[in-house]
Amino acid sequence: MLSLILILASAIYFPGVIVKTKAMFSGRKGPGILQPWHDIYRLLKKGSVYSTSSSFVFQIGAPIYLATVIVASLFIPFEENNAIFSFAGDFVFFAYVLGLGRFMLIVSALDVSSGFEGMGANREAFYSMLMEPAFFILLGSLALFTGYSSFHDIFANLHYNSYFSFIIAVIAGYVLANITLVETSRLPVDDPLTHLELTMVHEVMVLDHSGFDLGIIKIANNLKFILFSMLSANCLIPQSLNIWMRMGILLSMQVLFAAGIGWLESFRARNKMAMNAQYILSVNAVALILIFVVMIIKNKI
């Protein structure tokens, strides 16, 4: 329950911090921290326009996407505080339930018969297919290190009595941060602010969503951010501190992460489209290095 409250709490300021950081670096004053949520609230009240070529699939796509992200957030623990759902192998379910949302969003993009949205859908399917192994290898190596296979047990035992855990935690945090960027389609894989449809990934998929549907897709995207950053925070925060300290560290880490994304998006250019696959594969390679590190630590090699 605690983790859910923390997720909601950080979701309030997370998108605002990104926007604020970017504004600061470009020398503007920028909107208030709550502006992104205000925009979403306005979208939720608006009417919708549906493409004449769309069918029922387009109508159910966005609600299923949000539902899967909400359900996935019930799996995120906060260290020794149990998540609402926790069982052996729950990270497999976590990844696959997000897959359901992605599947529905991709097919809703294909439903409007636009070449641009088809392109975005295709890229989303391709990149997430390449990214998935990194997530599983990462969690697999954490499972190997701790001997457990649920999020809660993994994170509760990660820092138990071993200095090596910090090496692992740092690599794991790095891989998770990269996964977050790919999953939520931020720089360097995709630039959400680009105005050329040919080079977009996620944003071009939802071009024809409007009103309520667009609003819930944005909510889901913001939540997805928090889910993955909660996972990296879980890797990094040491357990020896007391609960209030850890909550404080977590919330400030989220601010730092959001500011980091804002900083990255202000100073870095997007990858060339053709280089994205290589970039994602290099993240996979880091994950593979992690599993070999774990094997060495566990005296398997």
Next chain:
Amino acid sequence: MTVVLFKIALLLSFGMFFIPKNIKYIFGLSLHLILIAASTRWAWHVLNHDTLTIALGVTTWSGEITLVIDQLSAYFMLIINLICFCGVLYAGGYLKPYLPKKRSVFISLHLFSLLWLHGAMLLVISIQDGIAFLLAWELMSLFSFILVIFEAQKEATLKTGINYLLQMHLGFALIMLGFLIAANQTGELSFEGVRQFFSHSNNIPLFLVFFAGFGIKAGFIPFHSWLPRAHPAAPSHVSGIMSGVMIKMGIYGIFRISLLLQYDLKAIGIIVLAAGIVSGLLGVIMAIMQHDLKKLLAYHSIENIGIIGIGIGIGLLGKANGSSYLMVLGLGGALLHTLNHALFKSLLFFTAGNVFYSVHKINMDHLGGLAKNMRYTSIAFLIGALAISGIPPFNGFISEFLIYNGILNQMSDSVFSYSILSVVSLLSLVLIGGLCIYCFTKAFGLSFLGSRRQEHSHPVKEVPVIMLVPAFILIGCMLAIGLVPAFFVNQVAGVLQSLTHTTITIEPLLNSLKSISYVNITLIAVLVVIAALRAWQQSSVKVSEGPTWGCGYTAGDFRHQYTPTSYADSLRELADPVIHYKRVYKSFEENEIFPPPKTFHTESKDLVEEKTILSWVHLIVNHLPKAGIAQSGLINHYLIYPLLFLVLIGFLIVLNIL
């Protein structure tokens, strides 16, 4: 009593040829129902009590045939009955347009073969004796051949059918060879003989012979090449039954043999695991490159057989390690995936058949926009696509979850080689899952959604109810497995427990599965809440329709949509080593001022088949004409040949070689 019913149903089937055309289908359906009733009663008895031995009362030269139905047979029996029932029900609608066109005897032959295929499969899984087993196996191949060539007036179909028949006989020969090797040592031509052989000789060679033989039926790569040919050529109810249950007879065989193994389990487990990984990955990569919807589904059967192979491999490694929990995760996952694949693959073939029935086209380049006219078909296909991609809350996830758990469990084993194996299997299973989502967003999105890519000469309508009923029966079963997985996994564990005579505790697994049911129910509840909120919001605001946003370009039409070729293009480089992918087009000349209309299409070739089978065949075919020298056409030459033969024999005897 039930045996008599079983035999009566098979005997009465000959009556099919003598009754009027319009009641043939009803007659066939009732015979199927008799078969189903009889065999389900056996299976029920076995699952609740003990192994059943029934004398069939038919004698071959090896003695009287007895049916020995144990838990494994019972499990497969229930799968066969469910899928055959749905398939035959579906055939009622699918065959209707053919009835006036086809001659009565062809319809009779088709329905007759459908019944006998059902009967032969039931016999295959319940016979332990070698010769009778091979007879039933042969019956199954022959009748499925007749079913495949239903449209034999097309030359391509007939050719495909003969290809299928040849490959099946290669498999038959290998299985027979396996039984004979065992019988040569033990004097017993049966599964019992194989077991005795395994208990005192090297297990690996004989297992490999059986694995190749059964693998041809199951479609493990490189024995897969009949699948992508036969499935598109066959009518859809036949593809559904063949892909749903007939290829599972190969899996049944591999299971049977695996359970008899005594030694070298580790090596054999690794072999099966490797075969599974290769089939799974290559199958799905080849599937993505296909344009023909049914061919795509056929390649997915290969992929799913691969997943089952991974499960069996993990299970055998668990058995080798003496870990019964790992064995249940692996073998149980494989068994459950057999059921799951039967459910969603026949569902997908039936819905693909619906598309063909209404549109008369099956190439994805010509489809699109069907969801608006064929609503129920597209819902059914979408659910099938989600299930085959292993996405919760459907059944495909459950079996993959078991296999994942097996892999994770094995990873923490203290031996390095096991850990590496599990990393490799984890990677490939994840990749298979990701590629499967890629492939099915393509298959569903491009054939059912968007706007149509080609004008059809007739209005596209939803199919008759009788063709939708089987699809929704299957969906019901899939949801049941997805929502109450603990019950089904418990049944499968029970089957394994009785087969291996060990007590297995799977409490931790069952707890996980119970949580999964809660999560799935939560997922549905959350979805309902969001949908209700959305409906409430939509009722209070202005909702309108408009053209798709063309990014400023207003003259966009259906030709600007993504096509199957362009969707698969991202994967071209990855797929090129296994499927040679060629773009066929003529580029613009430098001084072409008024260019004529140009065409562009892509071609793909199955390189695995090319390298492993066709290259040898071509070699032989190229060199055979040289033997034609001997065929001179002169009678005196032909008279010399026997003389030369006798001289040769004489020499051999003199030299004491013969």
